[in-house]
Amino acid sequence: MKKSFRLLLIAIAIGGGLNTAAAQPLPIRVGYTALAGSFSPLWMAKELDLFERHGVQSSPIYMASTLAYQAMLAGETDFTVGASVPAVQARVGGADPLILVTYISGFTFSIIARPAIQQPGDLRGKRIAVTRFGAPTDFGARTALKRWGLIPVKDVTIIQLGGLPEAFAALKADSVQAAVLPPPFSTEAKRLGMVELIDFNQSDIEFTGLGLTGTARYMSARGEATRRVVRALVEGIWAFKGNREAALRAIQKYTRSTDRNLLEETYQTNRKVVRLVPRTTEAAVRNVLEALADQNPRARGANAQDFYTNRFIDELEQTGFMRELAARYPDALR
Structure with a gap:
């Protein structure tokens, strides 16, 4: 009974259901790090108005590579979608980035x-x-x-x-x-x-791959905004795997490629590695820390669990959000 009550409170807190547009839209600044097909879940969230569906106003900003993380840590943006290695490096160095979503575990290049x-x-x-x-x-x-x-x-x-x-x-x-x-x-x-x-x-090289990173201070101060962004991106993941034609249009728009065969191959390659339940694993973070230890000895003694949280993904599963997405995007499971 107590467990059911807690789950009900969580459901109320995160707005319940797939549509949170009735909530006051929150302006969110999201940077991303590359013009590659692996960023399609983010592009889908924008192109299919999934940010708006979940009560967010956002136009993702392309900021090449490490610049996106620097902007986030400086408070110029709120979140970054990209490979999580720079976030791990920054946290080892004393900054407070926190990995919230990992939808590709490993490198995509x-x-x-x-x-x-x-x-x-x-x-x-x-x-x-x-x-x-x-x-x-x-x-x-x-x-x-x-x-x-x-x-x-x-x-x-x-x-x-x-x-x-x-x-x-x-x-x-x-x-x-x-x-x-x-x-x-x-x-x-x-x-x-x-x-x-x-x-x-x-390859057998497992690292924290692509996903969503924020900062611990932002998550603490603006938990609801963080929750909405995670929801929008997770639905973007399901839409990417479940709506092929929309995904191809998004890849074409952002990569500026017009070769249909090339677009198809890009889509299929990324579809194979994008995960519907985008948890971050301790092992993947630990491998990054071990690799970084050669350049920064502080990485050797770091606790991998300090670099990520699965709190918001757990909430989405506990409240039935993932089941709702499975019903909305049945092709994502094929």
């Missing part, structure tokens, strides 16, 4: 090389492009190079180019001999005859 690079060892003495130093692409490049017995910077020069379009352009121009790229850029690169040295989706 590949390392793509020029045709002359047929195996990882051929990268010795060459240049590899990432978006920015400290960004997930940089983290992934360094992790892969170490696995291949190559010393980052010493054996392979790492170049930061600001964004994914810039990295792809540099690869095509042979300004760099490899680049860390997600679909649709990696897909197009392979069509041009480039070589995929590693697909992180198919």
